[in-house]
Amino acid sequence: MPFSTLGLSQPILLALEELGYQTPTPIQEKAIPVILEGHNLIAAAQTGTGKTASFVLPLLELINNTSLDNTVKVRPKRIRALILTPTRELAVQVAENIEQYSKHLSLTSLAIYGGVDAAPHKKRLIEGVDILVATPGRLLDMYTQRAVHFDELTHLVLDEADRMLDMGFIEDINKIIDKLPQERQNLLFSATLSPQVRFLAKTAVQHAKEIAISAKVGKPKIEQWLTAVDKEKKSALISQLIKENDWPQALIFIETKHGAAKLVSQLEKRDIQAEAIHSGRSQASREQVLADFKSGKVRYLVATGIASRGLDIDDLARVVNYDLPFPPEDYVHRIGRTGRAGAQGEAISFVSNDDFKNLCAIERLLGHEIERRVIAGFEPKRPLPASNLSFVPAHKRDGHQPRTSERHTTKARTPVKPKAPREGVPFEPRQGRSAEQTQGRTQKSRDPSSNTGNSNPINQAIWGNRDSKTDKK
Known part of the structure; x- marks a missing residue:
């Protein structure tokens, strides 16, 4: 059309x-x-x-x-x-x-x-x-x-x-x-x-x-994969991927501005020129960095969430989630920077054991597991647990209506039997009050003269007769 x-x-x-x-x-x-x-x-x-x-x-x-x-x-x-x-x-x-x-x-x-x-x-x-x-x-x-x-x-x-x-x-x-x-x-x-x-x-x-329009990211346009890696090895891993693959450009997402500045410093020590964009930089500086990235002058941009939606580059081939985002919807926003207009894109995520809960939330949102790859020399000390989509209803994953066993049900309550009448006392269901009874009860409760609280022996024992005390004053 x-x-x-x-x-x-x-x-x-x-x-x-x-x-x-x-x-x-x-x-x-x-x-x-x-x-x-x-x-x-x-x-x-x-x-x-x-x-x-x-x-x-x-x-x-x-x-x-x-x-x-x-x-x-x-x-x-x-x-x-x-x-x-x-x-x-x-x-x-x-x-x-x-x-x-x-x-x-x-x-x-x-x-x-x-x-x-x-x-x-x-x-x-x-x-x-x-x-x-x-x-x-x-x-x-x-x-x-x-x-x-x-x-x-x-x-x-x-x-x-x-x-x-x-x-x-x-x-x-x-x-x-x-x-x-x-x-x-x-x-x-x-x-x-x-x-x-x-x-x-x-x-x-x-x-x-x-x-x-479905929020799920189609695999034909964006190739999504993750690798398990310990936090302390992430900077070495991103450096190796950049050098071995000679990426033309990459947008690298990180959670904090301190982390962004630290990563840029670590990349530069490995002879990789990069820039950071975060809320700590002036507006003019951020705009200049974005312009340089769009023009190709800056090849590797380390960004906090501030750039996850404002940045628009038609031919950006790759994004890297150095840190997994939360809430999970931000994952969709981030990788939406690549694979635009039908072009092929790649979204890579570094996942440590501390990120596992975020990973599960992201996969539940997507409705499918993200492919896992092992990079030699960067295997984590503690293996990443297997993904768990088991509690996600099947109709959210494959478009089918849920079976009866998959529907969320509430345990049926045991019917409460009415109390049996006491011996010698006929059982009569409790009747609702009439309008006259309700009105009279309301007026009585609002009428100070009808307050019989002090006539109760227990109340008198605790508080005494407050009316008499008032009179004495």
């Missing part, structure tokens, strides 16, 4: 042709018509499936059509579409995509994010933009400074919604939504539809159509 069948206008189709786009991805094929029809949408699609184009392309079409329609009055210098993203890197990437797709349209766009001087952002906002891409914190800052106005906004996109919730943006998101017009189109995109994401969707994206 070509893009021309999706209802996109010629200027957008021309831009796609110039970019080499031929056929839409599954998420694009499903989402674009729904958005063009004006529906709210909740879409589950992992990074690398073309999800950015799936909402940017129809938004450009809708906004451009409104701009050309003389019967629709729109105040100038007002934001028409707002796209919220969790990270600066992702905001920049989405803005770059918008510029590429709108090359032949008279629409303006801007990305705003923290960590840089806000003055240029404020100036551009005052001049006016049609599409704004923003991180929640910087957007609220600009709103406080009255640099943004939402009175003409007609489209809201929550991109990487699960990641925004993981990063604690829920309060900021709610504040932003409260400031938007009630009548608008709402689009939510997320790698996973966790309970937290669905809770957000109930308030932000009501009456929405839902699309789900």
